Amino acid sequence: MHRFIPHHLGQITRACGDNTFQPVVTARLVCLVQNCSVTAKKERSLSIDFVTPLFDPRANELLANVLQEFDKKNGRKTNLINYEWGQIWRELVNVTIYRTGGDLAEIGSSWLESLVSMNGLRPFSSQEICEFGGKEVFFQSLWENLTIGSEPIIRGLPFQADVRVMYYWDDMLETAGVEPKETFISAANLAAGLEKLQQHYDSPLILPTGTDTHNILYNAASWLRGAGGEFLSADNRQTAFCEPQALAGLRAYFGLHKFLPPQNTPITDAEVLDIFTRRKAAVTIAGPWLLNHLKNNVESKELISHLKAALPPGPSFVGGTVLVVWQHARDISAILTLIKTLFEPELQYQLGELDGFLPVQKRFWTEEYMSRNPNLPVLRQAILTGKGLPVVPLWGMIEDRLNGAFGAAWNDIHSAQAPLTPQDLDAILNDRLVSMARRLDITLAE
Structure with a gap:
């Protein structure tokens, strides 16, 4: 046990x-x-x-x-x-x-x-x-x-x-000439949109990178699965997060580091809420609690009207x-x-x-309920098309270790002394994930 x-x-x-x-x-x-x-x-x-x-x-x-x-x-x-x-x-x-x-x-x-x-x-x-x-x-x-x-x-x-969905301030995207309908349909399009946003805002994206919650794992799931990857094999007897498709998705997810605020410590969930609420970032990924947080902390109804939601570039957690x-x-x-x-x-x-x-x-999910917030239909669609994490014996242990490994990878990124190259990022992911996957494979096969 x-x-x-x-x-x-x-x-x-x-x-x-x-x-x-x-x-x-x-x-x-x-x-x-x-x-x-x-x-x-x-x-x-x-x-x-x-x-x-x-x-x-x-x-x-x-x-x-x-x-x-x-x-x-x-x-x-x-x-x-x-x-x-x-x-x-x-x-x-x-x-x-x-x-x-x-x-x-x-x-x-x-x-x-x-x-x-x-x-x-x-x-x-x-x-x-x-x-x-x-x-x-x-x-x-x-x-x-x-x-x-x-x-x-x-x-x-x-x-x-x-569920996890993307949130954005539509007026900030409009200023940068970024089209939301095109931006959020794939990881590549999202990265391209963030590059355009970065020409107007130094750090257009905010997302958690610390292990104070498992949100770094829940968020990454959309990129991993959007690239065709999975966490476990079809028979649940082996890990699959180091397979080529899964690693491609994780590479795209961790590659978002260049759009985050520069700092050498992990970004907490509390910091994400604060930075996005103050509109110091144009885009984030979060759960439905963000709607409540903004409702309680942003007095301007006009400002709130600029908040929009979109599905992430892969199945929502x-x-x-x-x-x-x-x-x-x-x-x-x-x-x-x-x-x-x-x-x-x-x-x-x-x-x-x-x-x-x-x-x-x-x-x-009646029409009356969904009329309470214009973003609720997107969250409903996220539930309809999304996917939970594997529910199999030992998953709790696997999830804990994966979240720790993802957190360690983010720490490596934050502590880098020079801008990371794609090869540097690959080395970080290989170092944090490959040997752990081998150890977990032995446990799963028993």
Whole structure:
């Protein structure tokens, strides 16, 4: 069994007393009290675990109110518990191993395989899935995130969706004579468009290069797959990210370094939000939380009207959160009723507004909903045409190592003493990826 340290889905910041910003992540958890053993000394009971890309206490308050109404209607007592990010994986593991505590949890979609490998999650029956509308009500890309390898058993339900798309300020592109419809259709066209933008803006692009989140991996996936590459072979027994097509995509992705602000330290997610919000860069790649961030931090409606979204030059990364039930949960009927409550459309809309996620069910994407932001149709298309990361045994370990290798490659780029040539970039990628791929191939073949 490998130990996979989960990662958050976006950058969360909170204003501090010294006017700086610090990363803050909390997980929202709720447990059916009859199965809990929460004490003042140690809170080990978990049920619904919410990880929010943009932390907002109003989301906790909203969920608490919904749970209170659920209690009144169903004669139950639910308990909402907050855990900071540094605690959450230990608590999830404790619940899974010791089979006590929480009943229902919302987890990051890429955590599913790790918890399944511990044999801690209860499968949803075909009848139960039908009661939620069947798999057809969910977007296919999100449902595929639930299927581990060739196993048909479903141990989670998509709850909130996360995707990566390109964002740009259309007036800045217009000033540089860059046509968006042509620019974002391929990696080569994007590089050409950024070169034109660089004639007007020193650093036209901003994207994260640090390992404080796994966004550097999620972002790179579009370039890797857009070039025809994949992370694993078709039988999942070998790595594929060092195959020629995959390396060509990664070379194009890391080649974007020449359009980034010059600095010798990694660019954090918080810096990306700040630089793009202040229009110090014309283009970025981010998740749906960027829409919420700009809505809350840019007062000018005219300025916001210049924000546009486009699909990246390859399938968008599709992730998000998943509802799971632990094996030791007892009051399954009440838990399923609670899940149905959490799928109420208005709650989905309100949580998305606060958390920076998107609805997972097709029926929620009404014309009225998509009219709330002119960029939502692009994000919907990203879910329809995008793809999650592999959901196979050991993927958690592979993802962790890949993200670290990508971060190390970015560090090499930032610390370069002279402008990098294409040969220099190839050497960096070979150094960081090839030997790691060989070691992983041995593990996968066992």
